[in-house]
Amino acid sequence: MDHRQRPRRRQGELEALVLSTLREADGPATAGWVQERLGSGLAHTTVITILTRLLAKGAVTRERTGRSFAWTPAADQAGLAARRMRRVLDAERDREAVLASFVTGLGPDDERLLRELLSLPQSEDEA
Numbered sequence: 001m002d003h004r005q006r007p008r009r010r011q012g013e014l015e016a017l018v019l020s021t022l023r024e025a026d027g028p029a030t031a032g033w034v035q036e037r038l039g040s041g042l043a044h045t046t047v048i049t050i051l052t053r054l055l056a057k058g059a060v061t062r063e064r065t066g067r068s069f070a071w072t073p074a075a076d077q078a079g080l081a082a083r084r085m086r087r088v089l090d091a092e093r094d095r096e097a098v099l100a101s102f103v104t105g106l107g108p109d110d111e112r113l114l115r116e117l118l119s120l121p122q123s124e125d126e127a
Contacts, residue, residue, distance in 0.1 A: 014042075018050045019059060019073055019080070028063060028070030058083060 021037045022029055035047045051071050054060040059080050062069040075083065092098045106114065 014046075014050050015054055015059075016077070018047065019054060019077075022060065022071055022073050023076075025072075028065070028072045030065070030068055030070055032068075034071070 017038065018034055021034050024037065025033065031044060031047045031051055034051070035042060035044055038047070051060060051062070051069075055062060055071075057080070059073065059075050060071050061074050062071050089095060089098055103111070103114070
């Protein structure tokens with residue numbers, strides 16, 4: 001199958017796949033290791049690009065190993081989603097309106113969960 005016939009992936013799908021693969025490593029992993037595990041015919045440069053995007057988003061860290069880098073996940077999927085939500089919220093001028101709209105759109109189970117989470121005592125770091 002040539003590249004013109006491959007189905008397009010949704011935005012973020014490759015990032016999630018690379019991050020998931022990176023989490024399977026026993027420690028820091030190279031882009032080559034990630035590429036090999038994916039086995040999907042992705043070019044090495046594509047894997048590097050994805051890892052670099054994840055680095056910019058704070059989802060991975062990297063350390064120099066020789067002439068290349070070894071990558072480590074810095075957040076799980078929930079942490080990444082929370083970061084995206086914060087970025088969206090930070091980009092809005094009327095935070096109260098955005099949060100109110102978000103909360104009123106929650107289903108009963110999510111609303112209950114949010115209330116439970118908000119009633120937990122704050123750690124000293126958050127106080």
